[in-house]
Amino acid sequence: MTPAYKLTYFDRQGAAECIRFLFKYGGIDFEDIRITKEEWPALKHKTPFGHLPFLEHKGKIVTESVSICRYLGKIANLASNDDWENLEIDSIVDTIYDMRYQSIKVVRMEQDASRKKTMKEKSLNEIIPNYFTRLEAVVEKNNGYLALGRLTWADLYFVSMCPGFDYFAGGDVFEKYPNLKALRTKVEALSAIKEWIRVRPQSEY
Structure with missing residues (x-):
């Protein structure tokens, strides 16, 4: 089955690593798409705001690593209801x-x-x-x-x-x-x- 989430970032840890941590900690399957610096120029104009990482889910794309982490933190039970x-x-x-x-x-x-x-x-x-x-x-x-x-x-x-x-x-x-x-x-x-x-x-x- 194709994972419900696709994460796109460069082939390094950086701003996407906490997102990967949260996927793994929460046992959430995802596709870890890594691109090279050479591939980035052709992809950049296709992204919402011209930067990485971005997350795809059910046909929608969102950016901003901290916002994505906040969302996943709730799913992984690492946030609060307060x-x-x-x-x-x-x-x-x-x-x-x-x-x-x-x-x-x-x-x-x-x-x-x-x-x-x-x-x-x-x-x-x-x-x-x-x-x-x-x-x-x-x-x-x-x-x-x-x-x-x-x-x-x-x-x-x-x-x-x-x-x-x-x-x-x-x-x-x-x-x-x-x-x-x-x-x-x-x-x-x-x-x-x-x-x-x-x-x-x-x-x-």
Whole structure:
């Protein structure tokens, strides 16, 4: 039977990896369509807003990775039925998204080598530590998780982004943050996530 969902993204983890995590965790079958950079120009104009990832379901297409994750988080029972609790989850996810954007600006957007070096140093020495210190405290107060004192899709979102942070830092970026490191280990040990990490196509992040 053809899967009800089709996910299209580049052949890497990036913004689509949490979506894949949630599909796997929820036991939801999906088609993992991966395209090359060479294939992208011909496909770009066919997408709703000219970017990836996008998700197809019952003839409809939606974009925006966080929105897709929010939808799948509900299906996988990693959200809440309480609006305020869902707001707590969203707030954490948006914070992580903002932090990730800081590294993306350096890696992909800045072309001047000198400015890139300065921006990266600031990110590694000021911006990211500021975020991680605060998230470390959040996890400590939430029973080892990022929200609600239990596993939510915010935790999967965070862990899906960890390889990218490691790549940006050039090593284990969580060495000074034991609570975040323990959370990463815990999520990666979940049976469905562990198996996915074992079999997924290899890429830097």
